[in-house]
Amino acid sequence: MERGISAATLAEIEEALSQVSEIKAARVVASAAGEIEEIHVLALPTKSPKQLVRDIESTIMAAFGIPVDHKKISIAQLGQEVLSAEALKPQPRASIKSINVEVTGVIANTSVALEFEDDLYIGKASGPASQTMRQRLVAEATLNAVERYLGGVMSFALEDIDVVRLGRESVAVACVVLVTSLGEQAFSGAALVHQNEKDSIVKATLDAINRRLGFLTTS
Secondary structure, three states: OOOOOOHHHHHHHHHHHHOOOOEEEEEEEEOOOOOEEEEEEEEOOOOOHHHHHHHHHHHHHHHHOOOOOHHHEEEEEOOHHHHHHHHHOOOOEEEEEEEEEEEEOOEEEEEEEEEEOOEEEEEEEEEEOOHHHHHHHHHHHHHHHHHHHHOOOOEEEEEEEEEEEEOOEEEEEEEEEEEEOOEEEEEEEEEEOOOOHHHHHHHHHHHHHHHHHOOEEEO
16 A cells, blocks of 8 residues: 655646546545545547556656555546637747857857747857757757746657768757656657758757647747
8 A cells, every 4th residue: 555645746746647648637535544545637639537547556656655545536528619728729939049069168158049939038158169069059048948848747858869871961860858756758859950950950959849749839
């Protein structure tokens, strides 16, 4: 039986459940002794409640090692019209507003400004001013801007960024790792380099996390 679950752990469980694609919201209620008493879930109607209960049990056991009695899980499913609305809902657009790299001595300070839904988010990164590192800093500043937009809900790690030659074209290629309480998941993205290499690095980085967040980037 699960024992001594803290409020922080309850929040982590709710966050883990929210990563399940069908689940739109989750609320975990614990007793004064720190035992899970109730799990309330609001979900899309794409799976049967029975399957969702199994997914919830498996998610909590895999991520936290806590067994949960299926009788404690309550599922409320949204109607089909909500599912249709979800499919038609426009995705947030990330518009690149500025990319700045300032070199002071041997240190490069980089900032990337992205606009989401009419709000500006500025990401920053600093490091050695080598050519390879400057590319990496642009990608890291991009991820930092996205994390600011998401309010710290998700954390990203830049695995690698490079500009490679494919045939007659130069292509920016990014590999980004999404870090959650469930573990790590890697995504890749790419963007053709036309005139501005830094702009293509930002687009390749956004293209990588686009696989998870559904961003549509503009110039």
